[in-house]
Amino acid sequence: MKKTVSHVAAYALFIAFAFIIILPLIWMIITGFKTNQELFLSPFSLPEQWKWENYVDAWNQGIGIYLSNSVIITVGATVLSTFVSCLAAYPLARLNFRSKKLWIYVILGGLMLAPQSSVISLFKMVKIAGLYDTRTSLILIDAAFRIPFAAFLIMTFYKSISYSLDESAYIDGATTWQIFGKIIVPLSKPIIASCAIVSFRAVWNELMFANIMLQSTDKKTVPVGLMNFQGMTTTNWTLVVASMVIASLPLVIAFLLLQKQFVRGLTAGSVKG
Amino acid sequence: MRKKNQRTVGLYLFPALFIVIVVLYLPIFINLYESFFSWGAMTTKHEFVGLANYIKMFKDEVFYVALKNNVIFMVTSVVFQIGISLIIANVLECKFMRRTQNFFRSIYFVPSLLMVTVVGIAFKMIVSPSIGVLNPLLELAGADASKIDLLGNAGSATYAIAAMSQWQYIGYTVILFIVAIQNIPGELYEAADIDGANAVKKFFYITVPEIKDTILINTIITVTGSIREYDEVFVTTNGGPGYATETLATYLYKAGFRNDQMGYASALAFFIFIVTFIIGLAQMKGYRLDDQQ
Numbered sequence: 001m002k003k004t005v006s007h008v009a010a011y012a013l014f015i016a017f018a019f020i021i022i023l024p025l026i027w028m029i030i031t032g033f034k035t036n037q038e039l040f041l042s043p044f045s046l047p048e049q050w051k052w053e054n055y056v057d058a059w060n061q062g063i064g065i066y067l068s069n070s071v072i073i074t075v076g077a078t079v080l081s082t083f084v085s086c087l088a089a090y091p092l093a094r095l096n097f098r099s100k101k102l103w104i105y106v107i108l109g110g111l112m113l114a115p116q117s118s119v120i121s122l123f124k125m126v127k128i129a130g131l132y133d134t135r136t137s138l139i140l141i142d143a144a145f146r147i148p149f150a151a152f153l154i155m156t157f158y159k160s161i162s163y164s165l166d167e168s169a170y171i172d173g174a175t176t177w178q179i180f181g182k183i184i185v186p187l188s189k190p191i192i193a194s195c196a197i198v199s200f201r202a203v204w205n206e207l208m209f210a211n212i213m214l215q216s217t218d219k220k221t222v223p224v225g226l227m228n229f230q231g232m233t234t235t236n237w238t239l240v241v242a243s244m245v246i247a248s249l250p251l252v253i254a255f256l257l258l259q260k261q262f263v264r265g266l267t268a269g270s271v272k273g
Numbered sequence: 274m275r276k277k278n279q280r281t282v283g284l285y286l287f288p289a290l291f292i293v294i295v296v297l298y299l300p301i302f303i304n305l306y307e308s309f310f311s312w313g314a315m316t317t318k319h320e321f322v323g324l325a326n327y328i329k330m331f332k333d334e335v336f337y338v339a340l341k342n343n344v345i346f347m348v349t350s351v352v353f354q355i356g357i358s359l360i361i362a363n364v365l366e367c368k369f370m371r372r373t374q375n376f377f378r379s380i381y382f383v384p385s386l387l388m389v390t391v392v393g394i395a396f397k398m399i400v401s402p403s404i405g406v407l408n409p410l411l412e413l414a415g416a417d418a419s420k421i422d423l424l425g426n427a428g429s430a431t432y433a434i435a436a437m438s439q440w441q442y443i444g445y446t447v448i449l450f451i452v453a454i455q456n457i458p459g460e461l462y463e464a465a466d467i468d469g470a471n472a473v474k475k476f477f478y479i480t481v482p483e484i485k486d487t488i489l490i491n492t493i494i495t496v497t498g499s500i501r502e503y504d505e506v507f508v509t510t511n512g513g514p515g516y517a518t519e520t521l522a523t524y525l526y527k528a529g530f531r532n533d534q535m536g537y538a539s540a541l542a543f544f545i546f547i548v549t550f551i552i553g554l555a556q557m558k559g560y561r562l563d564d565q566q
Contacts, residue, residue, distance in 0.1 A: 014364075014370075022383075024396075043405070088286050088289035107293055116542065
């Protein structure tokens, strides 16, 4: 009896919490269909007419451009960081050489460096290099900050692959590149995918560097673009909300489709190597 | 070791090392150097001032406000994203919850997929006295909401932003803890059942000790995240009203990019570096790099 009561109480709490999580999201979706007037005057009611135009307008007013910038930068930084991490993790995990430990510390030590403490110098460096207001600068910076974690994840996985595979390949006369490309990488596909997803999420949401390194409107990413939308003097709030819904869809859909890889990538880093 | 092998190792390592050293390490040294100068991006002045920027920092009232706010973020984040989220994960792993676990954990996780910009702007609108729904709701419940402006009042603003951040990220750590708990061998719990241990005892004597590495690493990540805190404040209040919600990172941004006191901003940046670096050393320990040979 006591058990049932506590079970019911637990369920009640979890359902209540689910409502706290989900109501603001529903509010967002509904508000995206309202007129500005309805937003001010009748905050709780459903829109009298569901204004699909808000979403179309949001797209035309720039969210489309911001999205394509975000895709370019995120894909660029994700591919770059995952690729170089795959490479670097190989000797660190599976070859023996004298300076190995030093390089492991150098790469993973990057985990300790807060982007906030490099932002001033990076701004200066980017200006001197003539890369200010280019997507290249953002791709490089975002990729760099993903490398330590990505290399750590991939390295941990490489180590779990049986060494007898390499040895028999060596005996058959394979080079390290062949072993890397034909054995290690194909076997590591799941962790590489997870790693790419986690990096994608981080770069997609990145705000500070995107805000500082890019200046022209047609290069801005979604997070910065949304800030500009709501900063305008006569803010069209429902349009802003519609833009926010559009901006959120890609990752939410990706999560629903790739939940397993998502969770693996997130958890691999928090469980000890 | 053969020469050829050495070159191969170099080829594998070079791209990652080059990017990491140039983009992650070099700026830290440049930053330290620049923090001894008074300079700006808009002026040509570049004058050596020794420790003046650091002295200014430790005498700066706003620096301490920012520090206090970072601590507020840290404490709330550890309480919610470690403490409460661990309890949620544990209950979701109970037998009677298993069937609905996937449903709850997916819902709780969704906010962490959204951009901070999206969550921040939505939150700003929801709690706004003019266009929001929170104040009308409170009035419906019979409260006098005329003086409530969560983000507009200095007294409540920091806590409101911290609360928003918990809403967004609690589901994230719930999933991390669930996976960790699932890795605990089932026999441990069966043995405890035979001994007649109740759920609370099992939680403290089996679950927590078994996943302490995960707890430790997540705590460190949460703590460093709070010291780096920038996005949420930048989106919602940008440090205001006045300096009430400033954090170290938003203050450094303002000093550098708004007031063009790049030298002073560099000093603030170096302070963030030192604090996160020390905590990060503990994180490296947690990852057990020493075992890796």
